[in-house]
Amino acid sequence: MTTKRILAALATASAAALVLSGCVAKTDVAASDALAVTSTDGTCEVSSGTATSGTLAFDVTNEGADVTEFYLLAEDGLRIVGEVENIAPGASRTLTVVAQPGEYFTLCKPGMLGEGVGRTAFTVNGDAVAIDGEDAELKQQAVYLYAAFVKDQVENLVPQVDALVTAYESGDDAAAQALFPQVRAYYERIEPVAEALGDLDPKIDYREVDAVAEGLDWTGFHRIEKDLWVPAQDALNADGETPAWREWTPSTPDERAAFGDQLISDVAELDEYVHSDEFQAALDEQGVAGLSNGAIALLDEVATGKITGEEDWWSGTDLWDFAANVEGSKMAFSLVRDFAESKGEDGAALVEEIDAGYAALDESLATHGSLADGFIFYPELTDADKRELTDLINALAEPLSQLTVTVLE
Structure with a gap:
């Protein structure tokens, strides 16, 4: 086993459906259009299990006793396509992503350890969406998602x-x-x-x-x-x-x-x-x-x-x-x-x-x-x-x- 490596190795976004947190293809979604997520110590409830492709916002409220995280996972359940972390008890944070058509999973992780809770299928319908943003911005978002993985x-x-x-x-x-x-x-x-x-x-x-x-x-x-x-x-x-x-x-x-x-x-x-x-x-x-x-x-x-x-x-x-x-x-x-x-x-x-x-x-x-x-x-x-x-x-x-x-x- 070699012991000196370039610090990199994994990835977190699918090639066919790259979803970059914060890189939006059109105007940010209105608050009324956001999906509500409620995280507790044992559950992760999303207000809808489907959405239309494009810019999605997940408003995550932590009603549990521990700091929590929320994830949008790719169809393989391994790759992270968007996440928001360090949501304190009683606090709320928003995850904004550009979601391409496909199958995903939503998941919360109370305590920020383990496999998480409430893993649920989430479907995005509609047409493929063009990703806007400067090349440097997209590359930085790729690095952020790698860190999340x-x-x-x-x-x-x-x-x-x-x-x-x-x-x-x-x-x-x-x-x-x-x-x-x-x-x-x-x-x-x-x-x-x-x-x-x-x-x-x-x-x-x-x-x-x-x-x-x-x-x-x-x-x-x-x-x-x-x-x-x-x-x-x-x-x-x-x-x-x-x-x-x-x-x-x-x-x-x-x-x-x-x-x-x-x-x-x-x-x-x-x-x-x-x-x-x-x-x-x-x-x-x-x-x-x-x-x-x-x-x-x-x-x-x-x-x-x-x-x-x-x-x-x-x-x-x-x-x-x-x-x-x-x-x-x-x-x-x-x-x-x-x-x-x-x-x-x-x-x-x-x-x-x-x-x-x-x-x-x-x-x-x-x-x-x-x-x-x-x-x-x-x-x-x-x-x-x-x-x-x-x-x-x-x-x-x-x-x-x-x-x-x-x-x-």
Whole structure:
């Protein structure tokens, strides 16, 4: 795993229906036309489940006891197309977006942690709407939405890590094994963010061989992983030479408590950072070039770690990480694809080639499972399976390598 990345990697808006908070196509909607949203500690009620394409305003009132957020999500339920946060109890804020025809979800997040409440389908009817606004404004809004996506992923990661650590520290290894790859998916989608934070990523996600090579205390996901999956008697360590069994000693309950508490603390530090002005300033400095380079960096993460089976050496859950990295790369591309496509015939052809590359990779990966239902374990892949995935990654990497320069033309 490389530890120095350009600070970017994910995206939050669909390519076909880019919705930019604050970038409106026509006169702002009148207050009487706004959709009313009521957020409580357990519900998220929107006054209508349908709207006509164009400028939409959601007036969000927090009637709960905790600070809340409101999201408009794309059809996949993952990409954020608009959000408003930090709505104090008793307060109201408005989210304004340009909504293209399509299917969406609305969602509130009391306490600004976890999966949120009241996820409800929301349909936008009508015709496609032209997006007005200066190029610089649109690009800045893309960066804002990326920041919102990262915060959402970490807000989900925090309670998921708590659940994993609770099972691990209590000795419920079966439950912890089931949670392990699912929890890591949130981290893998935003991995370059953490990798830019000095020693935080080594604490959270270093493999044993990397920690030993750099003389670091080995903690984080993979230290927990080693406790959860006992190596076979004839297995070799990640270096390919040392018998794994000889170096494996079960952690004591006190050691498990220390490793678990450390992971919780480090993820809390990550959560604090992504909600800081420093984080937003770092993204602003990188701009859309950072997002474009992030699509490339996450695919490289797959090629150098996941496809080799080196990332989750103990558990064999590499395909979960693989899928999350590809998801992040694809969304990063979706956030800048319109900028690339606007660069004439060459830009449009590049976008078409990248779209086809992602589709082929997704199709191949789907034959082995999914993040929702689980994948086969890495040792179950045949050599032919690995070659096919490698070839598809390499085929996609070539046009992606041209993306940043095209976006910046």
